[in-house]
Amino acid sequence: MIRLDDTDRAFLRALAEDATLSAGALGRRFGLSQPAAWRRVKRLHDEGVIRGRRLDLDHEALGFGVTVFLGVKLAAKGRVSLEDFERAVRAIPEVQLVHHVLGLYDYRLRVVARDLADFERILRRRIMTLPGAGEVEANVLLSEERRPGPI
Structure with a gap:
């Protein structure tokens, strides 16, 4: 450190x-x-403290009015590799963040969509067809507040 x-x-x-x-x-x-x-x-x-610079885009201004956080549990039967799932989910442009987590779900995803109908299409055609995708829980973002980090 x-x-x-x-x-x-x-x-x-x-x-x-x-x-x-x-x-x-x-x-x-x-x-x-x-x-x-x-x-x-x-x-x-x-030293790696600053890893890069990012552009913060206004998703609503770009036509993406819905943000959904998904909890994804991998199906135990298929025994798909984590790498296969991660590679496939990274290829979905609407998925902004992929977090491999410990808990009820194996992954937490942040997904943007134009509206709820667009999100349903993304969920049915892209997320649910991912290799090893099992149970999914969706939480629609109502509002977002940025809080400064611990610096």
Whole structure:
């Protein structure tokens, strides 16, 4: 585990809010020169603390008004490999996240759809036909609130 000081944590909080901040902007905000800020950010990248930058899209604005969290239990009879299931589920463009979890279900999926009829089509034609797919539980997202992480 990498040691983080207060400035590292402040950088991470700022970048979590706006990943486009330049080293110069970070330096000005936290009282460092641009090269010193750049070295800190580079170290955080090199150490694996920062794994990349992501674009946060508004799904509703793009026509995807429904988000569903699925719990998927693999069928015991087929003895399908986890890799086969994961490879197949990653090929479904509407599946945003795939989490292999411990608990009642083997996987938790985040799925986006245009509407409930579109979600039903995705569920019937894509999710339920996955290799090894057994029991499925769906939870439709009503609202979402982002909470800052532990940094």
